[in-house]
Amino acid sequence: MEKFTEISSIATPFPRSNIDTDIIIPAKHLKSIKRTGFGQHAFESIRFDADGNRIKDNVFDGERYKGAKILIAGDNFGCGSSREHAPWAIADLGYRCIIAPSFADIFAGNCIKNGILTVELSQDAVDALVLAAEAGHVINVDLGDQTVTCGNARYEFDFNGEHKEMLMKGLDEIGQTLTAKTAIAGFEGKQKTQTPWLYRA
Amino acid sequence: MPKTMYDKIWEGHVVEQRSDNVALLYIDRHLVHEVTSPQAFDGLRASGRTIRRPDSIIAVPDHNVPTKDRNKPNPDPMSTAQLAALEDNAREFGLDYIPMDDVRQGIVHVVGPEQGFTQPGVTLVCGDSHTSTHGAFGALAFGIGTSEVEHVLATQTLILKKAKNMRVTVTGELPLGCSAKDVALAIIGEIGTAGGTGHVIEYDGPVIAGLSMEGRMTLCNMSIEAGARAGLVAPDDKTFDYLRGRPYAPKTGQWEAAVSYWKSLRSDEGAKFDREVVINGSQIVPLVTWGTSPEDVAPVTGSIPLIASFKDRSKQEGVVKALEYMGLKEGTAITDIKVDRVFVGSCTNSRIEDLREAAAVIKGRKVAGHIIEAMIVPGSGLVKELAEQEGLDKVFTDAGFQWREPGCSMCLAMNPDKAGPGEHVASTSNRNFVSRQGPGARTHLVSPAMAAAAAIAGHFVDVRDF
Numbered sequence A: 001m002e003k004f005t006e007i008s009s010i011a012t013p014f015p016r017s018n019i020d021t022d023i024i025i026p027a028k029h030l031k032s033i034k035r036t037g038f039g040q041h042a043f044e045s046i047r048f049d050a051d052g053n054r055i056k057d058n059v060f061d062g063e064r065y066k067g068a069k070i071l072i073a074g075d076n077f078g079c080g081s082s083r084e085h086a087p088w089a090i091a092d093l094g095y096r097c098i099i100a101p102s103f104a105d106i107f108a109g110n111c112i113k114n115g116i117l118t119v120e121l122s123q124d125a126v127d128a129l130v131l132a133a134e135a136g137h138v139i140n141v142d143l144g145d146q147t148v149t150c151g152n153a154r155y156e157f158d159f160n161g162e163h164k165e166m167l168m169k170g171l172d173e174i175g176q177t178l179t180a181k182t183a184i185a186g187f188e189g190k191q192k193t194q195t196p197w198l199y200r201a
Numbered sequence B: 001m002p003k004t005m006y007d008k009i010w011e012g013h014v015v016e017q018r019s020d021n022v023a024l025l026y027i028d029r030h031l032v033h034e035v036t037s038p039q040a041f042d043g044l045r046a047s048g049r050t051i052r053r054p055d056s057i058i059a060v061p062d063h064n065v066p067t068k069d070r071n072k073p074n075p076d077p078m079s080t081a082q083l084a085a086l087e088d089n090a091r092e093f094g095l096d097y098i099p100m101d102d103v104r105q106g107i108v109h110v111v112g113p114e115q116g117f118t119q120p121g122v123t124l125v126c127g128d129s130h131t132s133t134h135g136a137f138g139a140l141a142f143g144i145g146t147s148e149v150e151h152v153l154a155t156q157t158l159i160l161k162k163a164k165n166m167r168v169t170v171t172g173e174l175p176l177g178c179s180a181k182d183v184a185l186a187i188i189g190e191i192g193t194a195g196g197t198g199h200v201i202e203y204d205g206p207v208i209a210g211l212s213m214e215g216r217m218t219l220c221n222m223s224i225e226a227g228a229r230a231g232l233v234a235p236d237d238k239t240f241d242y243l244r245g246r247p248y249a250p251k252t253g254q255w256e257a258a259v260s261y262w263k264s265l266r267s268d269e270g271a272k273f274d275r276e277v278v279i280n281g282s283q284i285v286p287l288v289t290w291g292t293s294p295e296d297v298a299p300v301t302g303s304i305p306l307i308a309s310f311k312d313r314s315k316q317e318g319v320v321k322a323l324e325y326m327g328l329k330e331g332t333a334i335t336d337i338k339v340d341r342v343f344v345g346s347c348t349n350s351r352i353e354d355l356r357e358a359a360a361v362i363k364g365r366k367v368a369g370h371i372i373e374a375m376i377v378p379g380s381g382l383v384k385e386l387a388e389q390e391g392l393d394k395v396f397t398d399a400g401f402q403w404r405e406p407g408c409s410m411c412l413a414m415n416p417d418k419a420g421p422g423e424h425v426a427s428t429s430n431r432n433f434v435s436r437q438g439p440g441a442r443t444h445l446v447s448p449a450m451a452a453a454a455a456i457a458g459h460f461v462d463v464r465d466f
């Protein structure tokens, strides 16, 4: 997994609340058995009209926010389906960090696994960052310090320590967990005597 | 200290405590379907890893399967490839696999309980957000992403942050003509789609105790629409009766021990919940969604709320957008909304009881002439078989409904079952998101009885006067 320590970038403002994963990547594009290539269909209904023509001035394709690595989003971002194709699509568009007042639980978990940092800030802070993004200001996100800074503004955010380390070091989570093999086997041994019906020969 | 059911199941599965509220949690059961698993199996192969406990897994295709002409070649090559990948992976890794032509095949959340694979007290995951369904049995069940699918395959564990406890108590008695779907919609209407974020919801109270296992599954299914990753109902005699004798259930000899363990899971008297919500079940009426979020509900006797009735400005803007998408105006009576298409199915409402509920309304009547298509998609081959034994299929086809093969179908429109742009769909599924049932499709979430009544009348009607 790609490490995340710190980024400085302009940001794309997209502060609508309750953006669900069907909007991020519609179900009809989930038939691929690969992890890449979902970006072209990301936010399809926002970027293309019913005939498949690109909608003028949409925030994702215009020159204005080109190269942005930060997405400023609305409340309850990523609700709905558990599809990891959603963070894959967002990563494919070049984003490494999403800032919003709140995220749906499964989506936030999926982001971490793909080296995307989700930052929760108060609605007021997010509103201020939307204005900054619209003005083309550069925003800095530092995971080590757990801060977002933009000009004179500085915001701190909470982040679970276990996941912070994973992101900052770009660790392979499965490899890490496999180092706890003995504990897992110990658990199974105990469980097998307590609830043996959960095990088949 | 008294504990909640969630606390008990969580603590019973901690392999390692990593920090205050983060633990390495053991996973007992894993359901796998074709859409969210191929990249996980690829990951395993790429790293040369194996599956720790193939005996903890059932694999079944559902999202993508055609619901008719299954004997003909699938015209969609990508869908064919995805279905083939599941079969190949199941074979390569030695998993229990239920193929499309097996009578047990169906929507993963219908299959798990039906096979007795879902049991009280287990931790159960699936790469699908509606895994919350299985909480109806007192299982801690939640949806995960593909990386987590791979993590569970390789390690049988997940690193998880403990959620908060929330209890939703539904008091009183559910009025005639209302079902578990209306209870679910009423709760979401009350607490909102982010109301349960960060929580596990335990459903409690006389209305929940009175629901059948099917009804409890409908309710827990939509916990995710309330923002909660999991829902729970305490196991009781109904739960045990449902499970007895099913293929994966504990066998005689182990059954008694299992039941006594299951009985110990109930939340202790006096257990503390971080949040409590009480809903008066006696006042629930059949509900219909009018917008593009499951919280946009109105009683069938009411009308679409006025925009000014929403206090916060961003919510008002959201409602304006939603109504524009839905082609509806504020203040319109719900019964004035015309329906173009009807879908009875999905992991929310495709079990035998749902089909009986729909058939009771449809019997001896005809689908309204202007309805483009009215479709019944049973949740599994076993549901389909039972419905046919009861003659329900005849009731449906005589009325002009299509009787299909089991799968997710028009719930997410990944296969050819979809609604056209601008069409209003009376749907028993769980998400009325923009374009969920096809580009531009306008979904209204309702109970099976309400969907059936709408098909006959051609617009929404109060099933209680029908």
Ligand code: SF4
Pocket: B062, B063, B107, B108, B109, B128, B130, B346, B347, B348, B407, B408, B411, B412, B429, B430
């Ligand atoms: S029926 Fe719908 S909600 Fe349920 S698993 Fe299938 S696609 Fe998901």
